[in-house]
Amino acid sequence: MLKFILLHGANPDARALTLIGELGQVASAAGFELHATAQLSRQGEADGLIVLLASDQQAALAAQLKAAEALYRNTAVTLVRLADSQGREPAAEAINQQLSQAAACFVYPYGLTQLDKPQSSEALKTWLAGYAKFTAAVKMWRALEGVSIDAAALARQQPQLNHINILARDLEVSQAFYRNIFGARYCYNLGPRKVVMELNGFDFFIEQxxxxSYPPGYHIGIRALPEDVKRIAERVTxxxxIKxxxxxxxxxxxxxGPDNVRSAVYFEDPDGLVVEVYSAEIEMIETNRRLLLDQL
Known part of the structure; x- marks a missing residue:
């Protein structure tokens, strides 16, 4: 579970309090911890910071961030800027520079600006999902700090799952299904009743x-990018x-999913095998080292 600290000024006005409450509700629904505070140094470590910035509070917030530099070094951070009654947004350059240089924070570039009209719940949900993905990636990077390129290459040589064997009543029908829905490629035959297919480097066998029958709960999972999950779902529909x-x-x-990051669709292949197509959830991004090691 990701933990966020929301830093605000000493005396937040009604508009700020409303936004803090709304962000808290969105975070809770997504399964994240969010602690709002005016005293940053008392909160301990967190995975990400959210700085609620108003024009009359910049100096005080900067002082708090300065005092907590060591605690939040190399942490994800983003700014939420509150415009004043004339719609003027507080300048963020000085605090951004302080965070990125002095504290070496990772500043999420898509901060939020709250004008006179409140953000909708859906807009806040979408924004927090984006920042949560960024924070989870930074958290995993911190866990890999010091891992060399050679170590990453060695990790890729460790044993890994190589293939699965699924059953089919008609080999041609099953091959066509996985080819048309996923773009799987036929490789070769293993005798008259089994074929080897390949999907993005992973082999799977189809055996006649x-x-x-498959037991309840048995399924295979195929991870994809969020846009590909949606595209495959549209193709299946x-x-x-296809059931x-x-x-x-x-x-x-x-x-x-609840975190507004994971997306998924479940359906059956021609022989009743449940196939789950999904994108990585926050917990996977922050804990699955392979997702980052494969990119080194």
Whole structure:
């Protein structure tokens, strides 16, 4: 679970208090901790900082950030700027420079600006999801600090899952399904009743069998980028003959998780095997070292 600290001025006005409450509700619904405070040094470590910046509080907030530099070094941070009654936004250059240079923080470039009209709950949810992904990536980077390129290369040589074997009543029908929905590629035959397919470097075998059934809860998972999850869900829905199932979602069909980061869709292949197509959730981004090691 990600922990955020929201730093605000000593006497937040009604507009600031409303925004703090709304961000707290959105964070709680997404499964994150969010602690609002006017005393940064008392909060201990956090995965990410959210600095609520008003024009008349810049100097005081800068002083607090200066005092807590060591505590929040190399931490994700973002600014939420509160415009005044004339719609003027507080300048952020000085604090951004302080955070990126003195504290060596990772400043999320897509800060939030609150004008006279409040942000909708959906807008706050989308913004926090983006910042949460950024924070989770920074958290994992901190965990990998000191890992050399050679160590990353060695990690890639460790044993890894190589293939799965799925069953099908008709090899041609099953091959066509995985080719048309996912772009899987036929590799070769292993005898007359089994073929080897490949999807983005992962082999899977399709074996012909006359009688079989999969137990409840049994499924395979295919991780994809969020836009690809949606694209595949649209392709499956447009097909009309593929059965959508609920899986871990609220109902059959494409859906987002509580963190508004993970998206998923569940459906059955021609022989009743449940296939889950999903994008990485926050917990995976912040804990799965392989997601970053593969990029080194």
């Amino acid at each position: 069998s006359a009688e079989f 447009a097909n009309g003959s 959508l199932v609920k899986g871990n979602g609220p109902a059959p069909g494409y859906h987002h």
